[in-house]
Amino acid sequence: MRSINQIIRGIAISATLALALPGVAHAGQKDNAQRAIAEARGKISAGDSIGASGEALGLQTRAKATLNDAEYLLSKGKKEESVAAANQAALLADQAIAMTSNNKNAAASAAVGNAEAAAASAQQSAAVAAEQAASANARADMAMQAPAVAPTPPTTTTTTTIASATPMAAPVVKQTTQKKTYRKSTQKPAVKTTTTVTTNQ
Known part of the structure; x- marks a missing residue:
């Protein structure tokens, strides 16, 4: 009997463990999802702090x-999908950080190149x-x-203009007398017209 009791006990322990392990497994998935979201x-916070721009901002x-999708999926109990979405969000954030870092390095290299070119130009100008x-x-x-050479005196040309005064003739003033012309007026004698009106009665 002893072996039957041991077998029953073993089955009971196995059944208890079988029922308890899925809960532990589910608790582990929830922890995994929360870790992936964190x-x-x-x-994403690191990407915000370095100042993403352009494609990196997208x-x-x-x-x-x-990340918002991952949090929503976790709240609905979809732990595996939540972990996958959180991992995708982390990957996108990593790409944004790398792109921003590359853009800043390229800008710094361009600034150094411009400064070196300006310095070379300044050195050339100084030379x-x-x-x-x-x-x-x-x-x-x-x-x-x-030896000091005496300067040759400049040649000067003198031009003298003599103005001769020629007497000008005084302007001739003509005096005109105006004649008044008198005309005799010929008036026609006024004609007297008479009109006689007769009425028959």
């Missing part, structure tokens, strides 16, 4: 939307200025060593 949230926005100064000093030294 990891994705941390990566990836960051998609990561946030996918040209030094060469011009040396040339001017050499000309000044040569001018000091050369």
Whole structure:
């Protein structure tokens, strides 16, 4: 009998474990989903702090939307789908961080290149200025060593204009006398017209 009791006890323990293990497994999946969501949230926060822009900003926005989906799925009890969505959100956030980092490195490299080009241009300008100064000093030294040459007086041309006064004739003033013309007026005598009206009665 002893072996039957041991067998029954073993079956009871196995049944109890079989019923308890799925709950433990489900609790483990929920913890996994929460860990994946926390990891994705941390990566998204890191992406926000470094200042994503351009295409990286689009990836960051998609990561946030996918994280919201993962949280919704976990609240509905879909733990496996929640873990997958959280992992996708973390992947998108990683891509956004990498792209932002690459963009910043490229911008920094371009700034360094521009600064180096400006420095080279400034050095070249300084070299040209030094060469011009040396040339001017050499000309000044040569001018000091050369004997002084008296300057030739400039040729001047003098033009004298003599104005002769010619008497001008006084303007001729014509005096005119106006004649008054008198005309005799010829008036016609007034004609007297008479009209006689007769009425018959």
